[in-house]
Amino acid sequence: MHKLATLAAIIFCISVISVAQEETTPRATIFGGYSYLRNGGNNNFNGWEGQGTFNFTRHFGITADINGNYRTLASFSLLPGVSVTANQSIYNFLFGPAVTTNFGRTSVFGHALFGQALSNLGGGISLPIIGGISSGVTSATAFAMAFGGVVDIGLSRHFAIRAAQLDYVRTNFSSTDALSTGLFSNTNGRQNSFRYSAGIVFRF
Numbered sequence: 001m002h003k004l005a006t007l008a009a010i011i012f013c014i015s016v017i018s019v020a021q022e023e024t025t026p027r028a029t030i031f032g033g034y035s036y037l038r039n040g041g042n043n044n045f046n047g048w049e050g051q052g053t054f055n056f057t058r059h060f061g062i063t064a065d066i067n068g069n070y071r072t073l074a075s076f077s078l079l080p081g082v083s084v085t086a087n088q089s090i091y092n093f094l095f096g097p098a099v100t101t102n103f104g105r106t107s108v109f110g111h112a113l114f115g116q117a118l119s120n121l122g123g124g125i126s127l128p129i130i131g132g133i134s135s136g137v138t139s140a141t142a143f144a145m146a147f148g149g150v151v152d153i154g155l156s157r158h159f160a161i162r163a164a165q166l167d168y169v170r171t172n173f174s175s176t177d178a179l180s181t182g183l184f185s186n187t188n189g190r191q192n193s194f195r196y197s198a199g200i201v202f203r204f
Contacts, residue, residue: 028053033198073121
């Protein structure tokens with residue numbers, strides 16, 4: 001995790017202090033892709049992320065970020081074809097400033113995002129013919145923030161590949177909320193996670 005944190009900090013700093021000959025910064029970008037989250041309890045989550053950035057100038061803009069990550073806490077097979085699972089999901093709804101630098105068609109930017117996290121604990125059962133049935137058991141919300149950086153490699157004027165987005169994500173679920181929603185190893189009132197994302201970027 002320390003290596004990921006260092007790399008995220010480097011990308012963030014480069015985007016803030018770099019000075020280079022640049023192409024015109026897109027007025028807006030929309031990103032969608034895969035998201036991997038690893039929290040302080042060494043739990044691995046997989047999911048998705050969507051992000052939109054509006055640039056007021058060549059270097060400064062505002063970013064809105066939404067992501068959902070999921071994992072299976074436990075799974076039991078009761079009978080052939082019948083299984084029961086306990087599932088956890090975490091959603092982040094974040095918003096904040098972004099600083100961008102362009103190197104040709106490649107963009108590097110850092111952001112500081114703030115908002116709310118939602119943690120859910122649910123259960124499901126899989127039955128023959130019928131398929132899967134799931135239901136929420138408990139949920140909680142808490143303050144969240146993310147600091148990190150992004151590298152977008154341009155393919156054309158309007159399309160790019162997000163090669164890497166690395167974020168340090170901090171949430172403040174209380175001990176009770178953490179326990180009740182499956183964050184069993186993060187019960188000290190704060191949860192530290194690292195997030196990696198990659199996918200497609202549309203530029204406008």
